[in-house]
Amino acid sequence: MSSSRCLRRISQLSLDRAGPSSIAPRCLLTLPQSSTFSTSAARNANPQGKKGSAAPPKRGTRTLNVKKGRKDAGKDAGKKPGPGERKAMRKRIVLSNNNALEVSGLKDLEKENALDGSTEGQMVGIHEDAVDVLRAVEAFKPSQGWSLFRRPATLMRKETTQLAQLLKQVEESEQSTTIRRVLVGEKLNGKSTLLLQGLMMASLREWTVISFPEAQELVNAHTEYAPLPGSNPTQYTQDAYTANLLSQFIKANNKLLLSSPLTTTPSLPHPLPPKPTVKQLADLGVANPEASWPVFTALWTELTQPGRPPILLALDGLSHIMQNSAYMSASTTPIHAHDLTLVRHFIDHLSGAKPLPNGGAVLAATCGSNSPTCEALDFSLQVAEARQGTPDKVPLWNQYKDVDARVMECMKDVEILRIRGLSKDEARVVMEYYAASGMLRARVDDGFVGEKWTLAGMGNIGELEKASVRLRVGAMGYR
């Protein structure tokens, strides 16, 4: 007999004591069932009554019920996710893990030491303001391991210092300098993270940052488009995307710039308030998506006026914009990505057709996992690499292959920044950080680092993270 039933019997006993006192109180099981608050005991006592009333099933009725899903068909299958809820979950960025330890001695990257290379080979924290900016421009990707650590931190690797040197060169040069680089490297080698570091350094140095976080979203025809009036050949604007870009611009750029008054008087389809500021101009485009492209051009004109800060233009997933987009022209032919105004704007600056008057940098990262094949781009990157390394051995295009001439043209004198694997010293720094965060429970010594470095394909940082942190966390069922 279960203990709960015992208790019930005892409680009945106390009720019944007032009645027939002749029955021995020791004999618990033979107590008569008299009035109690619960009737379930009495009902449970006679389970036979139910059985007798059930007749055998009639002929022809289905008695074997084995079809899947039948049971749940009538029932409510739980709350369905609302529109956009699943996507929001998929794209959610988690930047902290309360279970990870705080790493003592982790210093933030500051404005002063952002570009001077003194932090090379160290882990640095990302300052809260910079985190806000990077979040606004969607520089953090859901696939990256930010959610494993207490707070966002990043390794200042050799390539980061190279990039910092380039940005420093822009700041220090007398006349305006525009740095144009394509970040190339193997899959999981940290191209998007280097782009993030570039954005971080630029925003710390109070540059204007404009970023296209996913080039695919520009060309996959998920947002509306319209021909630009008076353009020949026809260009296409993307109003919803541009309005979103403007709102990201407002969130990502410093208050000083946004609150500064306009020095130009743009002619726009909608009126500006008197004595407008840069923010009010951008707000106009956010509020009126149909006017967002004229607003964007007006904003660009404003940002390139003398005395404005340098600009960092960044784009991730370059090969998506080096082919036909999924949009269709009026005659049902695919629109080349370069005919979209925003892409055109970026490509003009990447190719150097339009320089940045106040200096700045144009960075484009290729993607290792999500990139459509673009032979012209691959070839151009090979040529660019050969020009930098072995100028006497520049490859030639196979004449019998079709070529996307527009891609070749825009990529013809672009330079690349190749990202290779980490050195063992850098790998050691990262792994010590993992260990200090409590996410790697092992003694980080030369042997261990060497093993993981080798397993990670000679220091591929994504693989290193997989091999040392994610694997263990995954095995514990944490994810």
Place this chain on the structure above:
Amino acid sequence: MVFIFGVNFPEATLVKRSLETFYGIGPKVSQGIMARFHIFPYAKVGSLKNQQVLDLTAELSEMKIENDLRRQVQDNIRRLKDMGTYRGRRHAMGLPVRGQRTRTQITTARKLNRIERGGQGRVKM
């Protein structure tokens, strides 16, 4: 609800899907129509501008779709039958028209080959 070519569509319907409910419009034709008016493939009916809705309706009213198209197809079949051709007879009998075997596998012919081809009217969404 948005009124396109005499039919009301809920705002959350894809434009592509709503166009393809009309007899005579399939994937290719709907793609062409949407490209002509610069409507992106994932556009919902609710997000169309008034002008685009009017344009679509005007475009559809110039096309031979729905009952006009049905009538044309049925007239073609009826003509064959009235002339007493083999094809006309096969249509009338609901059998394959183009020399296929009839021993097995003629369900599609049974379904489609008839004088009143294309049904009576618009299938409601």
